[in-house]
Amino acid sequence: xxxxxxxxxxxxxxxxxxxxxxxxxxxxxxxxxxxxxxxxxxxxxxxxxxxxxxxxxxxxxxxxxxxxxxxxxxxxxxxxxxxxxxxxxxxxxxxxxxxxxxxxxxxxxxxxxxxxxxxxxxxxxxxxxxxxxxxxxxxxxxxxxxxxxxxxxxxxxxxxxxxxxxxxxxxxxxxxxxxxxxxxxxxxxxxxxxxxxxxxxxxxxxxxxxxxxxxxxxxxxxxxxxxxxxxxxxxxxxxxxxxxxxxxxxxxxxxxxxxxxxxxxxxx
Amino acid sequence: xxxxxxxxxxxxxxxxxxxxxxxxxxxxxxxxxxxxxxxxxxxxxxxxxxxxxxxxxxxxxxxxxxxxxxxxxxxxxxxxxxxxxxxxxxxxxxxxxxxxxxxxxxxxxxxxxxxxxxxxxxxxxxxxxxxxxxxxxxxxxxxxxxxxxxxxxxxxxxxxxxxxxxxxxxxxxxxxxxxxxxxxxxxxxxxxxxxxxxxxxxxxxxxxxxxxxxxxxxxxxxxxxxxxxxxxxxxxxxxxxxxxxxxxxxxxxxxxxxxxxx
Numbered sequence: 001x002x003x004x005x006x007x008x009x010x011x012x013x014x015x016x017x018x019x020x021x022x023x024x025x026x027x028x029x030x031x032x033x034x035x036x037x038x039x040x041x042x043x044x045x046x047x048x049x050x051x052x053x054x055x056x057x058x059x060x061x062x063x064x065x066x067x068x069x070x071x072x073x074x075x076x077x078x079x080x081x082x083x084x085x086x087x088x089x090x091x092x093x094x095x096x097x098x099x100x101x102x103x104x105x106x107x108x109x110x111x112x113x114x115x116x117x118x119x120x121x122x123x124x125x126x127x128x129x130x131x132x133x134x135x136x137x138x139x140x141x142x143x144x145x146x147x148x149x150x151x152x153x154x155x156x157x158x159x160x161x162x163x164x165x166x167x168x169x170x171x172x173x174x175x176x177x178x179x180x181x182x183x184x185x186x187x188x189x190x191x192x193x194x195x196x197x198x199x200x201x202x203x204x205x206x207x208x209x210x211x212x213x214x215x216x217x218x219x220x221x222x223x224x225x226x227x228x229x230x231x232x233x234x235x236x237x238x239x240x241x242x243x244x245x246x247x248x249x250x251x252x253x254x255x256x257x258x259x260x261x262x263x264x265x266x267x268x
Numbered sequence: 269x270x271x272x273x274x275x276x277x278x279x280x281x282x283x284x285x286x287x288x289x290x291x292x293x294x295x296x297x298x299x300x301x302x303x304x305x306x307x308x309x310x311x312x313x314x315x316x317x318x319x320x321x322x323x324x325x326x327x328x329x330x331x332x333x334x335x336x337x338x339x340x341x342x343x344x345x346x347x348x349x350x351x352x353x354x355x356x357x358x359x360x361x362x363x364x365x366x367x368x369x370x371x372x373x374x375x376x377x378x379x380x381x382x383x384x385x386x387x388x389x390x391x392x393x394x395x396x397x398x399x400x401x402x403x404x405x406x407x408x409x410x411x412x413x414x415x416x417x418x419x420x421x422x423x424x425x426x427x428x429x430x431x432x433x434x435x436x437x438x439x440x441x442x443x444x445x446x447x448x449x450x451x452x453x454x455x456x457x458x459x460x461x462x463x464x465x466x467x468x469x470x471x472x473x474x475x476x477x478x479x480x481x482x483x484x485x486x487x488x489x490x491x492x493x494x495x496x497x498x499x500x501x502x503x504x505x506x507x508x509x510x511x512x513x514x515x516x517x518x519x520x521x522x523x524x525x526x527x528x529x530x
Contacts, residue, residue, distance in 0.1 A: 168327065
């Protein structure tokens with residue numbers, strides 16, 4: 001009996017599209033439980049509308065063109081904000097990782113601001129830029145800057161001295177050491193840090209839109225709650241989660257597989 | 269033969285990384301390495317062998333005494349003095365071929381010529397077929413072959429080797445030693461080879477510098493008059509010149525180890 005089960009498992013693992021079917025089964029289970037709860041409570045359209053109702057509202061939102069437009073707004077904000085955050089954070093982490101003096105100066109400052117979360121700086125940013133796109137963008141940028149800067153900093157410091165010495169004894173200049181040794185040597189940290197940063201930025205964009213936006217998924221959730229449209233609230237939440245999984249799976253994972261896994265820098 | 273490397277009255281202290289106490293690593297070292305010569309350095313652990321190598325490589329600044337190459341004081345790293353490190357110094361993110369060609373790349377040698385030179389050295393160290401592998405896919409012996417080829421390919425005048433075969437298994441080590449001997453014949457490089465293995469020191473060296481326990485001083489120079497072409501492990505154990513040199517080095521090192529343990 002047990003033996004048969006194991007054989008079935010082995011067979012299933014090698015079955016084409018087994019992963020997709022597994023995922024579909026899990027989603028189906030969740031939807032069933034959701035439907036079950038929704039059908040047993042009072043006033044489900046206010047507290048927990050059924051999956052079908054949420055799906056219908058998405059059809060409605062797509063038909064009106066609102067969902068694609070909100071989704072696009074949010075995505076553009078995320079991409080703009082976190083790319084600037086990464087573009088600033090990576091070199092900054094590199095510089096303070098390489099140079100002791102700049103680390104002594106900037107580290108305490110960074111540590112201070114790291115603890116003041118994106119939400120905590122929101123009020124002051126609103127005072128400066130009002131309820132505008134700039135406000136949301138600044139908060140995303142701020143949020144994504146610290147995780148990447150800190151991880152790159154520790155990444156640079158963990159590059160084995162031997163690698164640097166080897167390059168220098170082959171005549172490498174300071175710039176060449178950075179380009180050929182320190183930068184690729186911190187790739188594992190850059191990958192993890194980027195993922196953290198974009199993950200944080202994704203949360204910040206939603207929060208930002210709720211507080212200061214006029215469009216976007218966050219704004220959609222917020223206004224739907226005001227208008228008592230719970231199905232749109234849930235739709236927004238599902239969109240947020242699903243987009244992240246897609247982004248992670250199709251953009252960030254392949255990036256890791258192509259670099260640090262190829263180099264044998266991660267074991268599992 | 270003119271002296272390639274000259275060290276005079278070199279004394280070195282460095283602060284211990286944790287306690288901050290001053291460690292007296294080298295005391296008035298005087299030595300010369302001639303052009304085209306392979307010199308081995310042995311001594312008890314902590315006798316300052318690696319300190320000497322790092323100073324010669326230009327990686328470690330020094331204040332007392334002098335170290336020079338071709339009469340010019342050593343004041344920083346240079347591609348004229350290539351180093352083969354103990355282990356794990358080839359870059360994991362570069363393939364074997366890219367690691368070996370790195371030195372030429374840093375010098376701005378054009379791709380075509382680079383690839384030609386790289387394939388030469390891949391042949392020399394027996395890594396044909398592994399050009400596109402990454403270091404984590406290689407065995408310990410192959411990694412060290414790659415490291416040796418990388419240093420050679422940058423064409424330094426002097427090769428400094430810091431216990432390069434210490435981390436590989438005994439069988440591979442013997443092969444690597446014979447290969448290095450072959451490379452020394454083929455390239456006529458000036459080589460300073462640090463080791464803690466007495467057999468290795470006697471097998472590879474034209475001369476062997478035996479260091480004292482810390483602070484490291486040059487205790488004795490043992491000459492090993494065996495032609496390079498005759499240096500094959502299968503014959504060594506019957507070669508009286510090898511046995512005599514090895515036993516002498518062994519006796520000197522043992523004495524120093526006993527001093528350092530006392």
